[in-house]
Amino acid sequence: MQTSENKKLTNTQKGMKNCLFALLGLFLSLSVAANPHSDTASSGHDDQVHSEEAHNESHEEGFDAGQMIMHHIADAHEIHFLTWNAGTENESDLSIHLPVILWTNDGLKMFSSGHLYHNPVHADHGHAYQHENFIMYDEVIYYANEHGHLEFDEYGAVLNDAPLDLSITKTVVGLLLTSILILLIFLSVAKTYKRNPKEAPKGLQAWMEPLILFVRDDVVRPSVGEKKADKFMPFLLTVFFFIWIANLLGLMSFIGGYNVMGSMAVTMVLAILVFIITTYHGNKHYWMHIVWPSGVPFLIKLILVPIEVVQIFLKPIVLMIRLTANITAGHIIILAFTALIFIFGQSSAAAGYGVGAGSLIFMIFMFLIELLVAFLQAYVFTLLSAIYFGSAVEEAHH
Amino acid sequence: MVLINLLSAPAGTIIWTSVAFLIVAFLLKKMAWKPILKTLKDREEFIEESLKSAEDAKAQMSLLKADNEKLLAEARVEREKILKEAREMKESIISEAKKTATAEGDRLIATARQEIEKEKANAMSDIKKQVAALSVEIAEKILRSELDNPAKQQDIVEQHLNQSQLS
Numbered sequence: 001m002q003t004s005e006n007k008k009l010t011n012t013q014k015g016m017k018n019c020l021f022a023l024l025g026l027f028l029s030l031s032v033a034a035n036p037h038s039d040t041a042s043s044g045h046d047d048q049v050h051s052e053e054a055h056n057e058s059h060e061e062g063f064d065a066g067q068m069i070m071h072h073i074a075d076a077h078e079i080h081f082l083t084w085n086a087g088t089e090n091e092s093d094l095s096i097h098l099p100v101i102l103w104t105n106d107g108l109k110m111f112s113s114g115h116l117y118h119n120p121v122h123a124d125h126g127h128a129y130q131h132e133n134f135i136m137y138d139e140v141i142y143y144a145n146e147h148g149h150l151e152f153d154e155y156g157a158v159l160n161d162a163p164l165d166l167s168i169t170k171t172v173v174g175l176l177l178t179s180i181l182i183l184l185i186f187l188s189v190a191k192t193y194k195r196n197p198k199e200a201p202k203g204l205q206a207w208m209e210p211l212i213l214f215v216r217d218d219v220v221r222p223s224v225g226e227k228k229a230d231k232f233m234p235f236l237l238t239v240f241f242f243i244w245i246a247n248l249l250g251l252m253s254f255i256g257g258y259n260v261m262g263s264m265a266v267t268m269v270l271a272i273l274v275f276i277i278t279t280y281h282g283n284k285h286y287w288m289h290i291v292w293p294s295g296v297p298f299l300i301k302l303i304l305v306p307i308e309v310v311q312i313f314l315k316p317i318v319l320m321i322r323l324t325a326n327i328t329a330g331h332i333i334i335l336a337f338t339a340l341i342f343i344f345g346q347s348s349a350a351a352g353y354g355v356g357a358g359s360l361i362f363m364i365f366m367f368l369i370e371l372l373v374a375f376l377q378a379y380v381f382t383l384l385s386a387i388y389f390g391s392a393v394e395e396a397h398h
Numbered sequence: 399m400v401l402i403n404l405l406s407a408p409a410g411t412i413i414w415t416s417v418a419f420l421i422v423a424f425l426l427k428k429m430a431w432k433p434i435l436k437t438l439k440d441r442e443e444f445i446e447e448s449l450k451s452a453e454d455a456k457a458q459m460s461l462l463k464a465d466n467e468k469l470l471a472e473a474r475v476e477r478e479k480i481l482k483e484a485r486e487m488k489e490s491i492i493s494e495a496k497k498t499a500t501a502e503g504d505r506l507i508a509t510a511r512q513e514i515e516k517e518k519a520n521a522m523s524d525i526k527k528q529v530a531a532l533s534v535e536i537a538e539k540i541l542r543s544e545l546d547n548p549a550k551q552q553d554i555v556e557q558h559l560n561q562s563q564l565s
Contacts, residue, residue, distance in 0.1 A: 075408070075411065101410075140408070164409055164410065165408060165409070165410040166410045166413060166414070167410060168414075169410070169411065171411055172410075172411060172414045172418075175414060175415055175418050175419075176418060179418045179419075179421070179422045182422060182426070183422060183425060183426070186426055186430035186431075186434070187425075187426075187429055187430055189430065189434065190429060190430040190431075190433045190434050193433055193434050193437040193438075194433050194437070197437045197440060197441065198440075198441060198444060209438075212434060212435075212438070213438070216435070216438075230435070233431060233435055234423070234426065234427035234431040234432070234435075235423060235427075237426070237431055238419075238422060238423040238426050238427070238431070242419065242422065263407075263411060264406065264407040265406075265407035265408055265411035265412045265415060266411065266415045268407050268412060269412055269415040269416050269419060270415075270419070273419070
């Protein structure tokens with residue numbers, strides 16, 4: 001009797017944890033495609049002949065490290081785990097096709113990205129995927145022109161119009177996972193705090209408290225000043241943990257390799273928020289320092305003021321680029337070591353295994369550094385944001 | 399081309415990020431950071447106060463301890479003093495008693511001697527008196543018996559006269 005009750009209890013706990021995945025399942029039209037996609041989709045379309053060629057061509061080229069790396073760090077409309085029988089007739093993928101949501105000229109359109117990925121078509125520069133009148137090229141969805149094709153200019157840029165792509169892409173999934181994780185962690189931690197306010201921290205709380213205190217005591221308070229720090233704490237704590245957890249998630253390549261903070265769109269939003277908060281809280285001293293720096297000769301003011309004005313915008317842009325570049329660079333290095341194995345493996349299996357052993361050591365080393373970088377970049381972003389906020393609210397000290 | 403895709407910021411992702419981040423930031427602010435930071439602050443104040451009061455208690459304790467020690471030392475000195483006084487008093491009492499006792503003894507002895515002398519003198523005078531009386535009585539008796547016989551009286555007178563002549 002008691003054991004069954006216990007079992008029930010652990011089951012409900014498990015159920016709570018599974019709730020995360022269930023929620024995800026709702027979001028994603030979970031269609032694990034394990035069927036060979038080269039032959040089945042070929043009925044009826046004229047472009048199919050071309051696509052077949054394009055498809056086979058790409059495999060004859062052999063291993064392209066650059067493309068592989070870019071494919072892994074770029075955003076996609078699917079979460080791709082594995083490919084087997086690569087380059088043969090019955091090539092199969094294990095991937096989750098994510099929902100495509102388009103705000104088109106005719107209103108909202110939703111369909112599974114499986115429709116696209118199962119229907120490759122030929123395009124002038126590499127291969128594309130088509131569903132109805134939408135063509136996806138390099139993971140960007142365009143309207144097909146009146147002939148049902150993509151048009152390129154002489155530099156290879158697509159000329160077609162594009163609908164607003166609100167799809168749940170891989171990055172968005174990573175973003176949502178991060179959001180859910182961070183909410184689960186900190187709402188439960190907050191509950192523990194409310195329950196035993198005067199007890200020593202324990203469990204998850206004991207893991208998070210040093211980090212919260214680190215952000216408060218070593219990042220925000222020294223940069224903003226103790227008095228005004230409280231105002232910025234919620235935002236900076238959220239930014240810190242959001243970046244850190246997203247980075248850690250990105251390191252777990254086996255769950256799909258989300259490159260959330262390596263996506264400029266994500267860091268741009270964070271940087272814009274930093275810019276808005278800095279500008280909103282900027283006091284007289286802050287603006288005077290930019291527009292009319294005191295104690296400086298007039299001619300130097302003429303040079304200094306434009307620089308200061310540009311700096312207002314430059315600061316968040318640098319924040320954005322630094323974060324994206326650091327996270328992306330780390331992924332690229334790890335992927336490059338992986339690519340080495342395949343490049344040497346192409347010439348001979350023995351070379352592949354030999355290089356593989358060496359690469360593995362470097363990959364583990366890089367992975368450990370990436371773990372550090374994941375934290376470090378969250379720290380740097382938070383610290384610099386705090387410093388910008390601090391400069392905005394700093395009182396005149398003369 | 400892929401690189402451009404990588405460095406571009408698609409509007410969709412921007413919108414999703416804004417929505418997700420703002421919701422997360424709002425929820426965390428209301429439901430996590432506020433209570434957590436408040437609890438941390440309260441706890442820090444509580445700890446600080448506790449430390450301070452502990453420090454105060456310690457100071458008070460050491461004060462009390464010093465007081466106690468002072469009291470103890472004083473008590474010790476007092477005891478020593480009392481003991482010393484008692485010892486002195488004892489000695490003085492003993493010596494006083496001894497002196498008094500000696501004096502008393504001497505006095506008693508002197509009185510007793512005087513008494514004895516007196517008694518002796520008394521007794522001597524008594525004895526003298528009695529001997530005198532007795533001798534008178536005897537003499538009377540002898541005289542009476544002797545003088546009954548006139549011859550004898552003559553004898554005696556003669557005898558006495560002889561004796562006095564001899565001496």
